[in-house]
Amino acid sequence: DPDNTKSLALNEIRSIYEDKSGTIWVGTYGKGLDKFNKETETFTHFVNDPNNNQSLSNNFIRTIYEDRSRNLWIGTEGGGLNKFDRATNTFQNFKAELNDSSSLNSDYIFTIHESPEGILWLGTWGGGLNRFNIKNNKAEHFTTEDGLPSNAVYGILEDEKGNLWLSTNNGISKFDLRQNEFHNYDKSDGLPGNEFYPRS
Numbered sequence: 333d334p335d336n337t338k339s340l341a342l343n344e345i346r347s348i349y350e351d352k353s354g355t356i357w358v359g360t361y362g363k364g365l366d367k368f369n370k371e372t373e374t375f376t377h378f379v380n381d382p383n384n385n386q387s388l389s390n391n392f393i394r395t396i397y398e399d400r401s402r403n404l405w406i407g408t409e410g411g412g413l414n415k416f417d418r419a420t421n422t423f424q425n426f427k428a429e430l431n432d433s434s435s436l437n438s439d440y441i442f443t444i445h446e447s448p449e450g451i452l453w454l455g456t457w458g459g460g461l462n463r464f465n466i467k468n469n470k471a472e473h474f475t476t477e478d479g480l481p482s483n484a485v486y487g488i489l490e491d492e493k494g495n496l497w498l499s500t501n502n503g504i505s506k507f508d509l510r511q512n513e514f515h516n517y518d519k520s521d522g523l524p525g526n527e528f529y530p531r532s
Contacts, residue, residue, distance in 0.1 A: 338374035341366050347531075349396035351404065359393025365406060365416075378421070380411070386422040389414055390439075394530065397444035397452075399466065405452065407441030413454065413464070426469060428459070434470040436462055438483075442530045445488035445496070453496060455485030461498065461507065474507070479514035481505055486530045499528035 333339040340358065347359035356368040364379035365388055381387040390411020397405045406414040412427035413436060429435040438459025445453045454462040460475035460483040475483050482502035489497045496507040503518035503526045518526050 337377075338372075340375055341377050341379075346392075346394050347396045349398070351398045352402060357396050357404070359396050359406070361392055361409075364388050364391040365393055365396075378416075378423075385425070386420075388423050389425040389427070394440070394442050395444050397446070399446050399452065400450060401466075403466070405444055407444055407454065408439070409441075409457075410439050412436055412439040413441050426464075426471075434472075436464070436471050437473045437475075438462070442484075442486050443488050445490060447490065447494075453488055455488050455498065457484045459483060461485050461488075461496075474514075478512075479516070480507075481514070481516040481518070486528045487532055499532055501528070502526050504528075 341363035342360040344361040345358055346361045349357045351357065358366040358368060360366060364377060367376040378388050380389060380391050390408035392409040393406060394409050395407040399405065404416040406416060412425055415424040426436055428437050428439050438456035440457035441454050442457055443455035447453060450466060452464040452466055454464055456462055460473060460480050463472040474480055482500035484501035485498050487499040491497065494509055498505045498507060503516055503523060506515040517523060
């Protein structure tokens, strides 16, 4: 409702996430991040402020994820990765830096998965798979040069053996972490199609 500042900020939504405390977070596609108060049925808005480097980096939200330490991570379309501090309502932003090989290699974050050892795996558009260490905020990149079938990674699931299964723009890939090898599958293996959609 444009006349109600406590209503949902935008009707176009890309992500809805319930954290461990039961709070609902809504990622809009153009108006930032909304926090829903179930008791009052109102929304608090978090948006990008170009004059504040502790604000949300980008208003186009693709994915929301809470890690085992209860840190809230926000993946954006064009603004990289954000870590939200609930105590101060501020954001720490991580972006691709041309002169820093340990930074992210894409600012388009479509999916986030946390491994048991506390590593965030980020599926990006254009940068393939990023391994993000939350202890030192450094990233390692895996792209088509390493055997990934596409640098657009839309979804990540982990199986009981610790392999990561990735949906991409060119089929599905199994990433064997022990061998650091990709095993790729496409229509010739029985997939109905090679191109997936974000978060699928």
